[in-house]
Amino acid sequence: xxxxxxxxxxxxxxxxxxxxxxxxxxxxxxxxxxxxxxxxxxxxxxxxxxxxxxxxxxxxxxxxxxxxxxxxxxxxxxxxxxxxxxxxxxxxxxxxxxxxxxxxxxxxxxxxxxxxxxxxxxxxxxxxxxxxxxxxxxxxxxxxxxxxxxxxxxxxxxxxxxxxxxxxxxxxxxxxxxxxxxxxxxxxxxxxxxxxxxxxxxxxxxxxxxxxxxxxxxxxxxxxxxxxxxxxxxxxxxxxxxxxxxxxxxxxxxxxxxxxxxxxxxxxxxxxxxxxxxxxxxxxxxxxxxxxxxxxxxxxxxxxxxxxxxxxxxxxxxxxxxxxxxxxxxxx
Amino acid sequence: xxxxxxxxxxxxxxxxxxxxxxxxxxxxxxxxxxxxxxxxxxxxxxxxxxxxxxxxxxxxxxxxxxxxxxxxxxxxxxxxxxxxxxxxxxxxxxxxxxxxxxxxxxxxxxxxxxxxxxxxxxxxxxxxxxxxxxxxxxxxxxxxxxxxxxxxxxxxxxxxxxxxxxxxxxxxxxxxxxxxxxxxxxxxxxxxxxxxxxxxxxxxxxxxxxxxxxxxxxxxxxxxxxxxxxxxxx
Numbered sequence: 385x386x387x388x389x390x391x392x393x394x395x396x397x398x399x400x401x402x403x404x405x406x407x408x409x410x411x412x413x414x415x416x417x418x419x420x421x422x423x424x425x426x427x428x429x430x431x432x433x434x435x436x437x438x439x440x441x442x443x444x445x446x447x448x449x450x451x452x453x454x455x456x457x458x459x460x461x462x463x464x465x466x467x468x469x470x471x472x473x474x475x476x477x478x479x480x481x482x483x484x485x486x487x488x489x490x491x492x493x494x495x496x497x498x499x500x501x502x503x504x505x506x507x508x509x510x511x512x513x514x515x516x517x518x519x520x521x522x523x524x525x526x527x528x529x530x531x532x533x534x535x536x537x538x539x540x541x542x543x544x545x546x547x548x549x550x551x552x553x554x555x556x557x558x559x560x561x562x563x564x565x566x567x568x569x570x571x572x573x574x575x576x577x578x579x580x581x582x583x584x585x586x587x588x589x590x591x592x593x594x595x596x597x598x599x600x601x602x603x604x605x606x607x608x609x610x611x612x613x614x615x616x617x618x619x620x621x622x623x624x625x626x627x628x629x630x631x632x633x634x635x636x637x638x639x640x641x642x643x644x645x646x647x648x649x650x651x652x653x654x655x656x657x658x659x660x661x662x663x664x665x666x667x668x669x670x671x672x673x674x675x676x677x678x679x680x681x682x683x684x685x686x687x688x689x690x691x692x693x694x695x696x697x698x699x700x701x702x703x704x705x706x707x708x709x710x711x712x713x714x715x716x
Numbered sequence: 717x718x719x720x721x722x723x724x725x726x727x728x729x730x731x732x733x734x735x736x737x738x739x740x741x742x743x744x745x746x747x748x749x750x751x752x753x754x755x756x757x758x759x760x761x762x763x764x765x766x767x768x769x770x771x772x773x774x775x776x777x778x779x780x781x782x783x784x785x786x787x788x789x790x791x792x793x794x795x796x797x798x799x800x801x802x803x804x805x806x807x808x809x810x811x812x813x814x815x816x817x818x819x820x821x822x823x824x825x826x827x828x829x830x831x832x833x834x835x836x837x838x839x840x841x842x843x844x845x846x847x848x849x850x851x852x853x854x855x856x857x858x859x860x861x862x863x864x865x866x867x868x869x870x871x872x873x874x875x876x877x878x879x880x881x882x883x884x885x886x887x888x889x890x891x892x893x894x895x896x897x898x899x900x901x902x903x904x905x906x907x908x909x910x911x912x913x914x915x916x917x918x919x920x921x922x923x924x925x926x927x928x929x930x931x932x933x934x935x936x937x938x939x940x941x942x943x944x945x946x947x948x949x950x
Contacts, residue, residue: 567820570809574817577806584766584800585863586792586821 385535403652404552408607409629410644412600418576418639419596422493428626429504434468434605435612446521457519465602472601508619517617544613631695637713655694658685719744725774727764734760736926747903749917751910756923758906762873792821797864801875804860807849814848818866833862854885874905
């Protein structure tokens with residue numbers, strides 16, 4: 385039983401946690417690609433930016449003596465998302481829109497977004513320094529333990545992890561209703577399908593672009609803040625998860641929001657299960673068969689240090705055998 | 717006053733001028749057909765009306781108002797709609813959603829228009845929940861027409877509506893155009909199948925090298941031996 389609990393904690397929950405973060409990031413990347421036709425490399429740093437906005441707000445409130453039943457950074461999430469969405473629109477106005485209006489090709493915008501990435505990293509370090517920070521201010525990170533009969537280990541989940549599952553579920557359902565029911569959501573899909581026809585139809589491309597940044601920026605802030613709450617806040621927090629997010633986007637099918645969600649979890653689980661020590665699950669089987677075979681102490685597909693390799697292998701396999709991804713997306 | 721009045725239009729893409737003096741007038745309720753050889757500027761004329769390229773000289777008036785270079789968003793408010801030649805549906809949106817998008821600029825209740833369009837194109841009603849990209853070429857064209865009709869246009873611009881369709885569908889499309897026109901919608905249409913198109917036209921415009929070569933009634937152009945020889949294949 386202990387082995388099963390270990391698998392639930394280190395396999396199923398760990399995969400779902402990182403998968404949710406990837407999914408939230410990949411939705412933004414895929415929507416931006418669908419509408420604006422470029423790979424937004426600054427998305428990881430938009431997540432960090434959101435997390436720092438949350439940190440700053442929580443710090444200010446904590447200094448003012450405000451207390452809340454939930455961590456302040458979590459309580460402030462709606463405001464943080466709005467502020468980050470506003471910043472995303474600002475970045476678009478300052479850097480991407482002038483290029484778009486000048487008729488620049490997609491690759492030029494990709495390069496510009498790499499520039500924005502470096503700039504954001506610099507700005508964040510300038511104000512916050514390179515050190516790692518805690519998102520909790522004299523607050524407790526609650527840990528929930530569920531006892532499993534017949535096991536002395538317990539299923540454990542922390543408060544930010546549970547919150548992450550809840551907000552991811554809310555975000556996915558809200559996005560679904562927005563895209564399939566609302567006038568603006570359908571217009572977004574229309575622009576993604578056929579921008580010139582959308583224009584002929586009288587859909588305002590500017591409004592759709594702004595909406596895309598609001599959703600992308602808002603979800604990036606959500607993912608960044610939740611990740612920082614779960615681990616800790618570092619200036620390079622999300623830069624390291626940018627590449628798995630791109631892998632998730634492509635695995636899911638570029639331009640497909642539902643694909644991005646699926647891709648996020650596929651990549652998250654692939655990574656988690658590849659570094660999982662499968663000996664833990666094999667040992668009880670070996671015991672039951674009276675040691676018919678020997679179980680090595682460590683049996684993972686990939687050593688933990690090489691975890692980042694997994695999304696890439698997955699990405700290459702997808703690009704070779706199914707370039708449109710799980711949900712039929714665009715081909716790069 | 718004519719509904720559509722294009723005077724001495726010069727327009728093109730960037731530095732490349734394609735239209736060099738196009739004149740075109742249509743009265744309310746007419747079908748106007750633009751024909752001519754490839755590269756004459758037929759589709760370009762429609763795109764110029766729709767504010768999609770650079771107009772350097774001349775003017776376009778609609779219903780007494782200057783609409784030269786007006787954006788598609790504003791044209792929808794003036795109730796002008798366009799059906800482009802290719803890629804004229806949203807493939808992943810359902811048939812119903814395609815029609816809803818046609819009414820994007822409308823803020824009023826447009827359910828009666830939806831009913832009218834389903835009555836005009838009965839096959840669409842059965843397929844309303846299907847993505848438009850899964851339909852046959854002829855049905856996609858119905859979706860494209862329906863989408864444009866959602867704003868209840870006074871004038872509809874059709875860019876080669878029969879392009880790529882089998883001859884069987886071709887006459888069906890022309891029948892639809894006549895049906896739409898009968899409801900009072902003025903039609904400006906570019907066509908490759910010049911003879912069939914001029915046969916249903918009140919007015920015909922033969923363009924060559926970016927300006928009018930002949931302008932007359934559809935019937936008269938069909939009967940004109942010179943037009944027949946140069947543009948209609950004898």
